[in-house]
Amino acid sequence: METFFSNQKQTLSRAFCLSAAVICLGATNNAWALFSDDEARKAILDLRKSLATTQLELQGEIDKLKADNAELRGKIEGLEKQGEDISSSQKTYYQDLDTRLGNFEPRTATIEGVSGTVQPNEKKAYDDALKAFQAGNLKKADEAFSAFANKYPKSPYLPLALYWGGNSKYANKDYAGSISQLQSLIKRYPNHPRIPAAMVTLGSSQLESGNKIAAKKTFNEIIAKYPDTDAAKDAHQLIAATK
Structure with missing residues (x-):
């Protein structure tokens, strides 16, 4: 009889320890799961932040290129206008010269x-x-x-x-x-x-x-x-x- 109770104690003891181990293992797995989610969220946030910064930098570069292009276009248009003015001035000059020469030479x-x-x-x-x-x-x-x-x-x-x-x-x-x-x-x-x-x-x-x-x-x-x-x-x- 004594032996029976002794065996039952050992069995209960093993069951308790096994249950405790399972609980501990489950707790450890849950903690690991929570740790992985936080790290993933942080990595995603860092990536988003990095992308946002990169987009802002790219947009800034694009805006600068647009401004530079507009300035260059303005300079080109100015040069074209100067070219037209010079051409018109030269034409007028040569017409006046031809008229003046006509007063001194037969035509x-x-x-x-x-x-x-x-x-x-x-x-x-x-x-x-x-x-x-x-x-x-x-x-x-x-x-x-x-x-x-x-x-x-x-x-x-x-x-x-x-x-x-x-x-x-x-x-x-x-x-x-x-x-x-x-x-x-x-x-x-x-x-x-x-x-x-x-x-x-x-x-x-x-x-x-x-x-x-x-x-x-x-x-x-x-x-x-x-x-x-x-x-x-x-x-x-x-x-x-x-x-």
């Missing part, structure tokens, strides 16, 4: 279909005569156009000088001079675009000088040769005065 020009060499100061002489006519200073204009025709007999401006000179003489009531000058123009430049208008002034000079037959002939010629022009309309109105 070729085509004026209302007539080509020729324009001598230095030739255009200025023509322009001054025309300005005098436009200002109503007819005597000065007549003298200036006559002087121009004598000085530049081969000028491409000569047909215009003869045309305006003939009109100046007509306005000054120098009808004979107007007739002579305009007939010279018509003979030398029969296809010049000013011929229809020149013939109107010619017919008017002939009419004012009392030669109605010549005037009527001139007006009829205008109507026949240039039917759809303002000159023909003027001739139709003036021809009534030749009857």
Whole structure:
């Protein structure tokens, strides 16, 4: 009996120790599990923090590159604008230079279909005569156009000088001079675009000088040769005065 109880004690003792060992082992495993989770969380937080720092640094680099790119683009645009300004200035410079040189050197020009060499100061002489006519200073204009025709007999401006000179003489009531000058123009430049208008002034000079037959002939010629022009309309109105 005593032996039985002794065996039972030993059995209970072993069971207790085994249970205690299991409990201790379980506690140890739970502690290890808790330790691993904390370390993992810390590692994740550290990684997130590191990534966030890296992203901020990268964003800063990107923003800096954008700013540098914008500054560079602005400099390029500025250089392009400077290039355009320089090109425009050079073009203006060479145009001015060409104009200045034209005042000292002969140049070729085509004026209302007539080509020729324009001598230095030739255009200025023509322009001054025309300005005098436009200002109503007819005597000065007549003298200036006559002087121009004598000085530049081969000028491409000569047909215009003869045309305006003939009109100046007509306005000054120098009808004979107007007739002579305009007939010279018509003979030398029969296809010049000013011929229809020149013939109107010619017919008017002939009419004012009392030669109605010549005037009527001139007006009829205008109507026949240039039917759809303002000159023909003027001739139709003036021809009534030749009857």
